[in-house]
Amino acid sequence: MAEKYSPAEIDARWQRRWAEARVSFVDTAVPGDEYYMLNMYPYPSGSRLHVGHGRNYILGDALYRRQRMAGRKALNPMGWDAFGLPAENAAIQSGIHPREYTLANIGRMKEQLHSLGCLYDWSKELASCDPAYYRWNQWLFLRMWERGLAYRKTAPVNWCPGCRTVLANEQVVDGRCERSGDAVEIRDLTQWFFRVTDYAERLLSGLDGLPHWSDRVKTMQRNWIGRSEGAEILFRVDGMTDPVTVFTTRPDTLFGATFLALAPEHPAVARLAERSASSAELLAFVERVRRESRLERESEGGEKEGIETGILEINPGTGEPIPVWLANFVLPEYGTGAIMGVPAHDQRDFEFARKYGLPVRPVYRTASAEIDPDAMTQALSHEGFLYRSGTWDGAPNGPEAIRVAISWLEEKGFGKGKVGYRLRDWLISRQRYWGTPIPAIHCPTCGVVPVPDSDLPVLLPEDVDFQGAEGNPLEKSAAFVETRCPRCGEAARRETDTMDTFVDSSWYYLRFLNPQDTERMVDTERVDRWLPVDQYIGGIEHAILHLLYARFVCRVLKDMGLVHLEEPFERLFNQGMITRLNPATGKVEKMSKSRGNTVSPDELIERFGADTLRLYTLFIGPPEKESEWSEEGVAGAHRFLNRVHEVCARVQELPDAGEAGPPDTDLRRLTHRTIQRVTEDAAKFHFHTAIAALMEFQRGLAEALEAGSESPQALREGVRALLQLLHPIAPHLTEEWWHRFGERVFLIETAWPVFDAALATSTDVTLVVQVNGKVRGRLSLARGATESEAVSRARADERIRTWFEGREIARTVFVPDRLLNLVVR
RNA sequence: GCCGGAGUGGCGGAAUGGGCAGACGCACGGGACUUAAAAUCCCGAGGGCCGAGAGGCCCGUGCCGGUUCGAGUCCGGCCUCCGGCACCA
Numbered sequence: 066m067a068e069k070y071s072p073a074e075i076d077a078r079w080q081r082r083w084a085e086a087r088v089s090f091v092d093t094a095v096p097g098d099e100y101y102m103l104n105m106y107p108y109p110s111g112s113r114l115h116v117g118h119g120r121n122y123i124l125g126d127a128l129y130r131r132q133r134m135a136g137r138k139a140l141n142p143m144g145w146d147a148f149g150l151p152a153e154n155a156a157i158q159s160g161i162h163p164r165e166y167t168l169a170n171i172g173r174m175k176e177q178l179h180s181l182g183c184l185y186d187w188s189k190e191l192a193s194c195d196p197a198y199y200r201w202n203q204w205l206f207l208r209m210w211e212r213g214l215a216y217r218k219t220a221p222v223n224w225c226p227g228c229r230t231v232l233a234n235e236q237v238v239d240g241r242c243e244r245s246g247d248a249v250e251i252r253d254l255t256q257w258f259f260r261v262t263d264y265a266e267r268l269l270s271g272l273d274g275l276p277h278w279s280d281r282v283k284t285m286q287r288n289w290i291g292r293s294e295g296a297e298i299l300f301r302v303d304g305m306t307d308p309v310t311v312f313t314t315r316p317d318t319l320f321g322a323t324f325l326a327l328a329p330e331h332p333a334v335a336r337l338a339e340r341s342a343s344s345a346e347l348l349a350f351v352e353r354v355r356r357e358s359r360l361e362r363e364s365e366g367g368e369k370e371g372i373e374t375g376i377l378e379i380n381p382g383t384g385e386p387i388p389v390w391l392a393n394f395v396l397p398e399y400g401t402g403a404i405m406g407v408p409a410h411d412q413r414d415f416e417f418a419r420k421y422g423l424p425v426r427p428v429y430r431t432a433s434a435e436i437d438p439d440a441m442t443q444a445l446s447h448e449g450f451l452y453r454s455g456t457w458d459g460a461p462n463g464p465e466a467i468r469v470a471i472s473w474l475e476e477k478g479f480g481k482g483k484v485g486y487r488l489r490d491w492l493i494s495r496q497r498y499w500g501t502p503i504p505a506i507h508c509p510t511c512g513v514v515p516v517p518d519s520d521l522p523v524l525l526p527e528d529v530d531f532q533g534a535e536g537n538p539l540e541k542s543a544a545f546v547e548t549r550c551p552r553c554g555e556a557a558r559r560e561t562d563t564m565d566t567f568v569d570s571s572w573y574y575l576r577f578l579n580p581q582d583t584e585r586m587v588d589t590e591r592v593d594r595w596l597p598v599d600q601y602i603g604g605i606e607h608a609i610l611h612l613l614y615a616r617f618v619c620r621v622l623k624d625m626g627l628v629h630l631e632e633p634f635e636r637l638f639n640q641g642m643i644t645r646l647n648p649a650t651g652k653v654e655k656m657s658k659s660r661g662n663t664v665s666p667d668e669l670i671e672r673f674g675a676d677t678l679r680l681y682t683l684f685i686g687p688p689e690k691e692s693e694w695s696e697e698g699v700a701g702a703h704r705f706l707n708r709v710h711e712v713c714a715r716v717q718e719l720p721d722a723g724e725a726g727p728p729d730t731d732l733r734r735l736t737h738r739t740i741q742r743v744t745e746d747a748a749k750f751h752f753h754t755a756i757a758a759l760m761e762f763q764r765g766l767a768e769a770l771e772a773g774s775e776s777p778q779a780l781r782e783g784v785r786a787l788l789q790l791l792h793p794i795a796p797h798l799t800e801e802w803w804h805r806f807g808e809r810v811f812l813i814e815t816a817w818p819v820f821d822a823a824l825a826t827s828t829d830v831t832l833v834v835q836v837n838g839k840v841r842g843r844l845s846l847a848r849g850a851t852e853s854e855a856v857s858r859a860r861a862d863e864r865i866r867t868w869f870e871g872r873e874i875a876r877t878v879f880v881p882d883r884l885l886n887l888v889v890r
Numbered sequence: 891g892c893c894g895g896a897g898u899g900g901c902g903g904a905a906u907g908g909g910c911a912g913a914c915g916c917a918c919g920g921g922a923c924u925u926a927a928a929a930u931c932c933c934g935a936g937g938g939c940c941g942a943g944a945g946g947c948c949c950g951u952g953c954c955g956g957u958u959c960g961a962g963u964c965c966g967g968c969c970u971c972c973g974g975c976a977c978c979a
Contacts, residue, residue: 281894285974288893293978313979326979369977394977404979413977487978608974684915686903690895691972693902697916704930705915711930754904757914833910838960840910878959884909888959 070710070798072674079797080179086811100137101595102129103574103634105603106144109170109192114177115663116682116694117643117656121602123682124640124750126183128600130793131747134817140595142577143178143185145171147194148566153499163499164527167194177666182675182796184813191580193569198576199501200522201586202568205618207504207515208625214260217513220492221330221355224252229536231496251355256494257503257562261617265290265486267631268616277636282608289609291487296471298405298480300325302333302378303386304340309333309378312400312485315407315447316474317466319382320454321428322405323418326371326390329354330397337389341375347391354393369394369417380405381479382455392417398489408444415444428454429462491614493565498529498538500563508550508557517551523559537561570611571618574598574633592628601634608639638689638750643682645694656694664694676795677703683752683794705760706798709787712766713802716784719777726776733824735765736783740820743790752794759791781806786818834859835886836868844885852879859885 104125107118114122125141132139145167152163159166171192178185191198209215223232227247231254242249261268269290272283295314302309309325327334329351338347350372371392380387394413395404408418409427418425425438431449447462457473460466474480494503502523504516516523526545529538539545539561550557578591603611612634619633645662656663669678681702686692739762746755766783769775785806792799792812803812827848832855834842842865844858856877859865869889878886 281973284894288975291975291978295979311979315979392977394979396978399978407979411979413979416977485978487975684902690903695902695916698902701915707930753902754914757904760914831910835909835960838909838958843910876959878909880909884960886909886959 070674070707072676072706072797073671075797075801076180076182076670076675079800080182082800083182083184083811084179098137099595100132100139100600101598102132102139102141102600103577103598103602104141104143105601105607106146106570106573107174109145109147109167109174113170113173114666115656116666116669116678117645117663119177119181119666120643120682120688121604121640122178122183123181123679124688124752125602126181126185126796127679127683127747127752127793128602128750129184130796130813131817133813134789134792134815136816140189140577141184141186142189142191143187144190144573144577145174145192145194146566146569146573147171147192148199148500148563148569153497156499162527164194180670180675181666181679189577189580191573191576193501193566193573194499194525196522196524197581197583198573199525199569201572201576202501202564203504203516203521203523204518204586205568205572205621206564207518207521209259209621210505210515212621212624214263214621215257215493216260217255217257219253219255220258221251222254222256224250226250254494254496256492257505259491259493259617261491261614262486262488264617264620265292265488266484267620268488268613271616271620271631275632275635275637278634279637279639282612282637282639285608286613289488289613293485293487294467295483295485296467296474296480297401297483298381298474300378300381300403300405302337302389303376305333305336307333309389309403310401311403311405312483313405314485315410315467316470316480317451317454317457317460317462318407318410318428318447319380319405319470319474320451320457321407321409321426322380322382322387323408323424323426324388324390324406325378326392326395326404326406326417328395328397328402329391329393331391331395331402334391337374337376343373343375347372347374350391354391369413369420371417371421373421381474381477388423390421399487400485409438409441410444410447412444415441426453428452491565491567491617493568494562495565496537496561497563498525500566501525501568502539502545503560503562503564505560506548506550506557507560508553508555510555511550511552511557513560514550514552514557520551525563539563567611567614571614572622574601574615575619575622575628587622587627589627589629592630596628596630597633597635600636600638602638602640604640604642612637640688641686641690641692643685643694644691669699673699673703674706674797676706676798680706680756680795684756686753688750688752705756705763706795708763708767709791709795710798710802712763712770712787713784713805715770716766716777716780717805719780721777726779729824730775730779732765732769732775732779732783734827735762736779736786737820737824738827740786740790740818741822741825744817744820747793755790756794759787759794762787762790788812789815789818830882832882833884834862834865835884836865837888838886841865841868846882848882850882852877852881852885855879855885856887859887 102125104121129139129141147167152167155161155166156163193199206215225232225242225245225247227245228242232242232249241247269287269292272286275283293314295312296316298311298313298316298319299308300311309327311325334351338344341347369392371390374389374391376389377386378389379385395402406414406417406423408415408423408425410429415425417423425441427436427438427445428451429445429447429449430436430452436445449462451457451460451466457466457469460469471482475482502525504521504523506514506516508514526542529542546559546561548557548559549555575587575592575596578595579588582588615633619628620631622628623631643656645656645664666678677699681699684702685694685698739758742758743755746752746758766780766787769780788799788803789812800812829845830848832844832846833840834844842862844855844862846855846858869887872889874887875890876888878888
């Protein structure tokens with residue numbers, strides 16, 4: 066009897082050997098045999114891996130091992146997004162410096178990845194909090210500034226007066242700070258932005274060139290960019306020199322515009338208020354709307370509120386004056402922050418008009434219908450033909466009417482065709498300490514001045530006071546803030562905003578190729594060779610922001626000539642979350658620390674070994690879908706590995722010499738069929754079905770051993786294949802047995818087994834016989850049997866015959882090697 | 891509201907260029923081994939009905955309808971759940 070599989074011992078032995086061997090990518094690989102894969106970088110500011118979080122690292126490692134066995138030189142690096150809010154909050158609470166806290170977490174996560182047997186290329190490791198990395202964030206920022214892609218503008222933020230800090234939307238609960246409970250104010254701050262909207266069209270059209278991305282993610286990105294074609298129309302305001310510009314997707318309904326509505330934040334509001342008779346009321350309304358939480362204001366059922374300014378403007382279509390309103394449902398960020406209200410054909414405008422008694426003026430009608438605006442209970446569709454629209458009358462609804470409208474507007478100088486996007490520029494300013502300092506200096510005489518390249522990196526100061534920290538600790542570091550203007554040399558102040566951590570992750574996939582390079586941000590030659598990333602693995606939560614910003618920065622670098630590609634990630638795989646029963650709520654929820662339903666890998670590795678954990682994590686379900694964790698399932702995975710161990714031990718005891726058996730035994734057929742199944746499943750990342758095939762294979766081997774029906778050669782061939790196929794999933798046990806069988810090279814360095822197609826295909830098939838579409842019997846036939854053979858066999862079969870005896874066979878449907886359907890009357 | 895995804899045994903799931911529904915595993919039941927238990931191994935099992943039994947028949951992939959010799963798979967309409975986005979002009 067062989068000794069039991071002792072996971073801890075085996076894990077330890079192989080982790081040590083792999084570490085010593087430094088399995089890593091070879092620089093001299095032939096282009097085309099190279100495979101660059103990337104797991105979504107971890108945030109080390111959290112604490113440790115849990116099973117849900119570890120799923121993609123296990124999947125990534127299995128894919129890496131599979132690629133290596135396919136003969137590809139694979140680059141599989143790991144980086145850390147080491148800047149992040151939790152570290153700063155932890156520092157405030159515990160007094161531990163964010164750097165110390167973060168580095169400790171990186172160390173712990175590395176250990177955990179190591180104990181899972183994950184072979185990351187640590188020679189390419191990087192961390193975003195390292196000046197060797199973030200100096201290039203700053204360098205990139207300066208280049209963006211030069212190109213007009215980085216700029217400052219005011220933006221409203223949630224300000225907590227108690228914490229003296231800016232809050233994220235999710236930190237605001239019922240208008241109050243979730244931590245201190247203070248009422249949150251809306252403040253205008255001047256902040257830095259990246260002009261991602263300049264790239265909206267390219268980011269949108271690039272999606273068409275990504276066939277290996279899921280439609281799901283591409284659709285989400287398309288919707289986020291939100292391209293819409295329409296027109297900008299100028300409305301001349303009574304008594305004012307500057308017209309108000311409106312963006313609309315339906316310029317054809319201009320003659321139906323019976324009011325104009327501005328966002329309360331619209332820049333013209335101040336001047337309107339000066340001239341309005343109800344100035345005080347207007348300003349009070351503006352103040353009130355600005356206090357409304359953004360969520361509430363944007364929600365479906367939100368109350369539409371407005372106030373009349375008493376100012377009139379001219380509808381350029383009709384030439385008639387219509388009133389200007391301020392309305393809470395008009396958003397300053399979208400379009401021009403001003404709309405023309407067409408109540409007859411827009412439901413939202415209709416509700417607003419009914420509430421405030423504004424006229425409703427239809428401009429579309431079908432041939433028959435006579436429309437009574439007073440009887441309408443909701444907005445009309447744009448059905449039929451334009452009428453009451455001057456020279457546009459008779460134009461049918463659709464692109465034609467819009468074209469007519471736009472050319473008229475352009476001819477008269479009242480407006481022009483315009484493509485609008487929902488996408489907004491990327492706000493990168495953070496009023497935080499733990500991040501990349503923005504390399505700008507505020508000089509009283511020269512204004513905002515860029516830090517010269519020669520002064521990079523602008524180092525994040527270490528001696529920052531976190532005790533009783535309020536606001537941005539950077540502001541209190543005199544050594545950091547006080548500087549000289551690089552232009553005039555006079556005393557000046559450093560910018561204290563730091564960058565959004567999405568800046569870090571928007572180009573790290575390039576930096577893995579030269580993480581220690583002090584001369585340049587990216588190594589163009591290596592990028593040409595390795596990029597795009599062949600396989601990117603990450604959670605669906607990054608489907609929009611992170612991936613959009615990474616695609617944006619890649620394009621900017623292309624325009625700068627530093628890289629020659631637009632799309633950084635050729636294949637994208639979004640793995641589903643692991644869920645588990647939450648004892649607190651009694652519901653099955655995604656596994657996460659904040660919900661308190663996590664399972665630590667450390668504990669499971671100690672009990673069952675890394676292979677069991679890996680096997681079960683991959684077996685639990687299709688990786689792109691959510692899967693529910695179950696403790697009992699882990700034991701089942703462990704049992705399987707013990708059976709593999711048992712089979713290996715018994716085959717090892719077989720005599721080496723002996724008669725070679727026949728070349729096509731049942732076992733050999735099973736071996737080759739299994740190689741085929743696992744190869745195909747692994748290509749789809751469907752390790753759960755590959756494992757099912759391996760379980761059947763193990764049973765086949767055990768049965769053959771029991772029956773003594775197979776030659777030692779066939780059994781050895783089977784066990785070799787089993788170990789190789791199982792290796793990406795359970796590397797420790799398989800490597801152990803590979804070497805016990807006398808092999809000298811690492812399993813990962815062996816070639817993936819190749820199946821013999823003739824052996825993988827069975828000679829006999831089961832043909833299903835149906836009568837009128839219902840299964841009535843099965844025939845065992847030689848592969849490739851003809852229809853007439855099948856029919857005569859079916860006629861000869863007692864059982865099947867009872868179903869059509871005495872009736873006429875009207876038709877037969879024959880699918881070779883699968884099915885025969887007899888249609889009888 | 892819009893967009894996307896999903897719905898299959900007690901449970902996780904398998905099977906879609908239409909062709910044996912429920913692979914594999916968990917839990918469960920029975921058996922072997924054992925003084926006993928654990929561990930391990932073997933067997934069983936979608937539901938209903940008929941039969942002493944071997945076995946047989948009917949129903950069954952969220953619901954209703956359609957196409958087809960044949961539908962978990964395709965089409966139309968609905969329901970539920972999950973994710974994303976949302977007064978988007």
